[in-house]
Amino acid sequence: MKTQFSKTWVASKQRRKQKKYRLNAPLHIKHKFLSVNLSKELRAKHKKRSFPLRKGDLIKVLRGKYKGKSGKVEAVLLKRTKVHIEDIQRAKHDGSKKFIPLEPSNLQIIELDLTDKVRVKALERK
Numbered sequence: 001m002k003t004q005f006s007k008t009w010v011a012s013k014q015r016r017k018q019k020k021y022r023l024n025a026p027l028h029i030k031h032k033f034l035s036v037n038l039s040k041e042l043r044a045k046h047k048k049r050s051f052p053l054r055k056g057d058l059i060k061v062l063r064g065k066y067k068g069k070s071g072k073v074e075a076v077l078l079k080r081t082k083v084h085i086e087d088i089q090r091a092k093h094d095g096s097k098k099f100i101p102l103e104p105s106n107l108q109i110i111e112l113d114l115t116d117k118v119r120v121k122a123l124e125r126k
Contacts, residue, residue, distance in 0.1 A: 004024065005021075005024040005025055005026060006021070009021055022081070027078060027079070030078055030079070030081055031052060031078065032052070033081045033104065034052050034053050034076060034078065034081060034083075034104050035050040035051060035052050035053070035104070036050060036051065036052075036053050036059065036104050036105075036107045036108060036109050037049060037050045037108055037109070038050060038051060038108070038109050039060075039108055039109060039110050042109060042110075042111075042112065046123055046124075048123065051109065051112070051123065053073055053076055053083060053104060053107070053109070054073065054076065054113060054116075054119065055073050055074070055075060055076060055113070056072060056073060056113030056115070057072070057073045057109055057111065057112055057113050058070065058071070058072055058073075058109070058110045058111035058113075059071065059072075059073060059083075059085065059107045059108060059109055059110060060107065060108045060110050061085070061088070061102065061106060061107060062106055062107065062108050063106035064102070064106055066088050066100070066102070069085075069087065069088060070087075070110060071085040071086040071087035071088060072085070072086040073085060073086075074086045074099065075099070077101065080101065081103075081104065082101035082102060082103065082104075083101065083102050083103075083104055083107065084099035084100075084101060084102075085099075085100075085102060088100050088102070
């Protein structure tokens with residue numbers, strides 16, 4: 001089985017092939033995996049369904065143990081396609097706090113961080 005990323009791969013029912021595609025994808029494609037759906041207000045305002053996450057965005061958790069909680073994005077882990085949120089942490093045995101990595105597909109953007117001009121232009125694009 002090849003370990004390189006395939007540009008011609010379309011789809012498969014096999015979970016191992018789906019995981020391999022996501023794991024071996026180059027960073028510019030992994031960035032697309034970090035797209036999160038927008039809230040109803042933002043959808044109406046910007047005429048977009050989803051947008052890539054960035055540090056500083058305010059998000060809400062839709063699935064899992066932390067469902068209903070919201071907070072600011074603390075870090076976006078591009079290589080692992082995970083997100084750290086400000087208020088969602090776990091206490092370790094030594095008393096220190098540890099961020100819990102969340103899957104972007106289980107999140108929703110409530111408020112966008114529009115301090116970057118390039119991001120504003122990308123939002124205004126078709």
